[in-house]
Amino acid sequence: MEKAAKIISVLVHPIIIPSLGFLLLFNSGTYLGYLPFDYKKMILIIVILCTFIIPLSMIPFFLYQRMIFDIQLSRSRERYIPLVVTFSLFIFCYFLLRRIPIPPDYQAFCLGCALCTLIILLAISKWKISLHMVGIGGLTGLIIYLIIHMHVNLEFYLILTLITAGLVGTARLILEAHKPFEIYSGFLIGCSVIASALFII
Numbered sequence: 600m601e602k603a604a605k606i607i608s609v610l611v612h613p614i615i616i617p618s619l620g621f622l623l624l625f626n627s628g629t630y631l632g633y634l635p636f637d638y639k640k641m642i643l644i645i646v647i648l649c650t651f652i653i654p655l656s657m658i659p660f661f662l663y664q665r666m667i668f669d670i671q672l673s674r675s676r677e678r679y680i681p682l683v684v685t686f687s688l689f690i691f692c693y694f695l696l697r698r699i700p701i702p703p704d705y706q707a708f709c710l711g712c713a714l715c716t717l718i719i720l721l722a723i724s725k726w727k728i729s730l731h732m733v734g735i736g737g738l739t740g741l742i743i744y745l746i747i748h749m750h751v752n753l754e755f756y757l758i759l760t761l762i763t764a765g766l767v768g769t770a771r772l773i774l775e776a777h778k779p780f781e782i783y784s785g786f787l788i789g790c791s792v793i794a795s796a797l798f799i800i
């Protein structure tokens with residue numbers, strides 16, 4: 600059971616969620632997907648570079664400097680510097696996207712990811728909020744926004760994401776990485792912040 604929980608935690612790592620979110624926007628069946636291929640390629644390069652490649656490439660440095668002790672950031676004090684770097688990269692990504700003439704939904708999703716990171720940073724001294732659940736919650740919030748605001752049939756993806764959220768939350772509890780409150784609050788933060796950013800902006 601513990602081995603399966605570790606596999607789930609790695610497969611649904613929060614570092615991949617922003618890229619999945621943008622891929623979902625590209626293929627949402629709405630006007631958001633009707634962008635020139637060159638625009639999509641440019642957006643994806645920016646997002647993958649800022650939210651996946653650069654953070655991933657810094658992990659060996661963090662490990663070598665003993666700033667972190669594992670990629671799951673198991674200890675609360677390990678999270679501060681990686682989260683500051685992540686927040687900075689999200690903001691950088693947001694301003695890069697603002698320079699491209701694209702629908703504001705893309706920029707709002709990126710800004711929502713930055714806000715989620717900021718909230719976790721502000722709460723880090725008291726709670727070890729689950730990053731995994733913030734990520735999957737954010738993806739859920741994006742799907743809810745597309746269903747309600749864009750009137751598209753994404754119920755299958757919503758159900759699949761909720762099932763995944765249940766599996767991820769259970770996995771984190773099995774590994775004793777978080778308390779139930781940190782699991783539930785992580786999902787609610789991700790879902791509400793991303794949905795709010797998209798609906799408001």
